[in-house]
Amino acid sequence: MIDFDKLDKTIHEKGRLSIMTMLASRGEWKFQELKDQLKMSDGNLITHLRSLQKASYVSTKKELKGRKVTKYLLTRSGKKAFKEYLRLLEQIVAQGSS
């Protein structure tokens, strides 16, 4: 049986899962880009980003030239945790398709 206890709750939430998926598929995303793509409110998006940062899954890069811009990206441990999470998804897919 699949060990559902291992399913990372920080990642397994629609909003954060979508963020993680985006960050995993392409290196860096601006706050505005994430907001546009995911159609989240500022407050909701930043809150999710904060909890991902708190979990050390996501870090930021500030652009100093020009307008204030913050870019978000996965940390090493964020990549690792997401990979592990995907492993579980694969197991679920395999189990469910049997």
Next chain:
Amino acid sequence: MIDFDKLDKTIHEKGRLSIMTMLASRGEWKFQELKDQLKMSDGNLITHLRSLQKASYVSTKKELKGRKVTKYLLTRSGKKAFKEYLRLLEQIVAQGSS
């Protein structure tokens, strides 16, 4: 981009996802079996089962002979919804592994 809005919230919760995965992998499960496997409290388990029933994803079969026993199984639309959910998981895995 993956359409995360389509991600079925009724299924996408750890407890209910584990129930759905079990029901998808084998036809029928007794309440007690689910409880033992998933290590959930009575209250928590039945609540999740209820919401799955409310969504018409799960139905029951009562055994009349002997001790009171309730068996749970996926409905046709439960199978369909789960299949659709798995399709999305596959997309996430594909996207995340790229």
Next chain:
DNA sequence: TGCATTAACTTTGTGATACAAAGTTAATGC
């Protein structure tokens, strides 16, 4: 016959949290 046991619930309470709306700060360009 009645009592303990068990399955399958229901009820209740609590704590966590997703989400939106509105306000704040600081920098830019006109």
Next chain:
DNA sequence: GCATTAACTTTGTATCACAAAGTTAATGCA
């Protein structure tokens, strides 16, 4: 100096996961 914009923070609400304890009805045994 004033409007605009990005990136926040704060606040409030509604939902909901989960546990604990209580309820009901049936069984099997003393």
